[in-house]
Amino acid sequence: MSEEKQLNLFNADINQNSMLTNPRTPIPPGSYKTMEEIAKDCNQCHRCDLGKNRTNAVIGRGNPQAKIMIIGEGPGQQEDERGLPFVGRSGQLLDKVLESVELNSDRDVYISNAIRCRPPHNRTPLVKEIEACKPYLLEQIRLVNPQIILLTGAVAVRTLTGERRGISKIRGQWMEWEGRLCMPIFHPAYLLRNSSKEPGQPKWLMWQDIQTVKAKLDELNS
Numbered sequence: 001m002s003e004e005k006q007l008n009l010f011n012a013d014i015n016q017n018s019m020l021t022n023p024r025t026p027i028p029p030g031s032y033k034t035m036e037e038i039a040k041d042c043n044q045c046h047r048c049d050l051g052k053n054r055t056n057a058v059i060g061r062g063n064p065q066a067k068i069m070i071i072g073e074g075p076g077q078q079e080d081e082r083g084l085p086f087v088g089r090s091g092q093l094l095d096k097v098l099e100s101v102e103l104n105s106d107r108d109v110y111i112s113n114a115i116r117c118r119p120p121h122n123r124t125p126l127v128k129e130i131e132a133c134k135p136y137l138l139e140q141i142r143l144v145n146p147q148i149i150l151l152t153g154a155v156a157v158r159t160l161t162g163e164r165r166g167i168s169k170i171r172g173q174w175m176e177w178e179g180r181l182c183m184p185i186f187h188p189a190y191l192l193r194n195s196s197k198e199p200g201q202p203k204w205l206m207w208q209d210i211q212t213v214k215a216k217l218d219e220l221n222s
Contacts, residue, residue, distance in 0.1 A: 023047045023128070027135035029142060035064055038136055038143075042116045047132035050117035056083030060112040060140060061105070067217060068109045069146035070094070071137070073155040073187065074125050080118040085111050090188035094152075097188070097206060101214035110144045112137065114159040130159050141180075147220050148213060149180055153187030172209045174216075181216065185209050 018025040020041055032038045042057035051057075058075040061084045070086075078088040086094050095105045103109060115125045115133040137159070141149070151157045154167045161177050163170065167184055175182045186202050186209075194202040 020045045020047065023132035027139065029138070031135075032139045032143065035059060035140065035143060038139055042136055045116075045136075048117075048126075048129045050115070050119060050129055053120065054117040055080045057116045058083055058085050058113060058118075059116060060110055061085055061087075062110040063107055064110055064144055066108055066110040066144060067147045067220070068103070068150065068213070069141060069144050069148070070109050070111045070150045070152060071156045071160065072111070072113045072152045074113050074115040074122075075118040076122050077118065085113050086188070089192060093188040093191060097210055100207070101210050103214065110140075110146065112140050114156050125155060130155070134159060147181065148217060149177070149182045150213065151182055151184045153190070156187075157184045171205065172212065183209065183213060 015025075019027055019031075032041075039057065039059045042059060043054075045051050045057065058079045062070075072085060072090075075085065076088055076090075079085055085091070094111075098105055098109065105111065114130055114137060116136060117133075119125050119129070149160070151160060157163050157167065157170070161175060161182065163175070163184075167186060170184045171186055172183065175184070186206050191203050191206060197203045197207075
């Protein structure tokens with residue numbers, strides 16, 4: 001092997017190590033070809049301190065070629081243990097919401113989070129944690145290439161769009177990000193805390209929103 005080729009390989013190893021340990025090192029678009037590659041690096045990642053206590057990095061579940069991508073906040077305990085997003089009570093409710101308009105969480109959507117490691121005591125992710133992890137999310141979006149992105153809760157909205165208005169003021173409204181249709185919706189955990197289905201209440205509003213999403217998907221498909 002030539003000296004030049006050896007140096008190139010050496011530099012590649014240095015760059016890879018820096019990507020996984022230094023949040024200031026960019027992860028360029030196109031760095032990953034598969035979700036499996038992202039998962040491998042995320043499980044070795046220490047771009048922020050959350051990696052010190054993780055059991056599993058939580059990458060995604062569902063169909064990686066789906067036309068709808070759903071982005072949540074961050075993993076909880078069950079997600080950390082299983083390495084999958086939205087598998088607790090919130091996830092069960094999300095699946096039911098999707099099923100109400102004949103969408104299947106394994107077939108019709110791909111689900112991920114703003115961050116891939118669980119914050120201590122399920123606290124809200126810090127800005128520096130979100131920014132350190134965001135390149136992985138952007139790579140996931142690039143690979144899935146969804147037509148519609150659903151942003152569940154304020155953290156997901158701020159992470160992707162920078163929008164800081166409260167979720168109750170912007171939910172159900174179409175937004176555009178990088179040429180894609182995005183809709184902020186309530187996080188399923190919020191719906192669990194607000195059980196009323198009366199008109200105007202969160203569960204009723206979610207029902208309106210998910211119908212709007214399904215109608216838009218049908219329009220795009222036609």
